[in-house]
Amino acid sequence: MAVDPSPEHALPGKDGRRRFVALGDSFTEGVGDWNRNLPNGVRGWADRVAEKLAKSEPGWEYANLAVRSKRLRHVIDEQLEPALALEPTLITLYAGGNDILDFGTDVDALMEDYEYLVARLAGTGATLLLFTGFDVKVSAVLEPLKKRNTAYNKRVRELAEKYGAILVDYWCFDAFHDRRMWSSDRLHMSKAGHKYLAARVLDHLGVPHKISPKDWEPPAKLTLKEWERLQRRWVHDWVLPLVGRKLRGVTLGDQLGPRWPVPVKVPVKGGLKRLAETVDGKAR
Template identity: 60%
Template sequence: MSRLFVAIGDSFTEGVGDWDSRYPNGVRGWADRVAKQLSKQDPSWRYANLAIRSKRLHQIIDEQLQPALDLRPTVVSVYAGGNDILELRTGITPLMESYEEMVARIAAAGARPLLFTGFDVRLHPVLEPMRRRNWIYNEHVRRIADAYGALLVDYWCFDEYHDPRFWDVDRLHMSPAGHRNMAAHVLRELGVDHALRSKPLRPRPSLTLAELLRKETAWWGEWVLPMFGRRLRHVTLGDHLEPRWPEPIHPADGLKRLAAERRAQPAANG
């Protein structure tokens, strides 16, 4: 009997930062990489990815959880709540109560939950309250993982992510190197041998103080302020996106080929 890996969540799981126009929604991501390696171990593995960028926990529960469980998965990966933590008006206690109910439903359905802590991102002092909220979130995730026998990828502990080359230019999403490295951590937690190898990282640029200040100013203008602006307007980057792999596929058939076939379908039907 074939096994099924289903990924739900937000931009972390959709693959934002690992940009590749050959894949659905223009991204690849760690989950696609994990699915490919699972298929190399056993070609009968199937894979679905329902994650969409910017989704909050209640949206992931309302829109993704039951469709995921209806697929009768073997493993369900969940990274959810990160976007809620950024909203200081959202209470951590009710948030984590909902998170635990979600994990309980996954376990009760007979699937193995695969959970993640959040990374201890070094933030500007203005954003320090969000960092403290992340610590509290992580403690809850560890407790819930233990209570429900979930696999836990303790992202908070991965020191290599202090290297900026593991991050995209927005500093909030992993770069291709970061996604590749995360896939290796997930496969290790799943107990799966894999062929993923770290590629040489690009050299670190040597910047003057003036260049660093310009870069910091540009980051605030291009990424941080627009993000909070979207929150005030109640719009997100995922509002018009569909899940990347809504129906189970066999990664052994080739993810790029499957994506190309899917892009060709509307033209063929038109």
């Protein structure tokens, strides 16, 4: 049965540890929330959650093993055992979104692997948060993938119920229908999107925060000329490079490691930016 949100979800382990470990891909790494003063040049919702946890209960440790472009098999092969070795008390997992975008993916097989991962993580006894995927309106060309996303979300909801995980039903968040919640590639959240998601995660955990959504005016309607110009820029800046990488068999995450591979104690004042500035005397 899925767990109801309450502050008890974030209680420490038997030895008093409070350790948050985040697994996944670019969604959890923080792509779209750019910050050159932090590892891999991003911040993201998970960093923001870690900082608010530390402010609410000093002593929290945080590791983020997520790396952009990783498929579910990579998360299992590269992140699962390191995560288990860290003995977390709080785990977040979003994985499989890149697989859904890959043509030829067998969704049933994908979700069997996903359940294996969830079962291993749930077996730690840690509080586990799972996420559905948002139905991103990128292009009509990708509409056939909507069925995969629907099947993925249905299975995630079932597994959250089965393994007693907290479900963050990202698919239901109407705020993300505003294009300003997305970065220029249209696949990753913008800074505003990451802040909004951090607030929702904290709400599910029952952790107090003061993160408030952007108070925007309704988005201006685009003229046909403006829309065409944006489409051309998007294709040039994002679609063609993506196709090129697929043809070469490379990804944006190939040369990157996890941002916070070992648990760091999150400073109550200054947050992770302060911590990054003190590592080897400079920001990473």
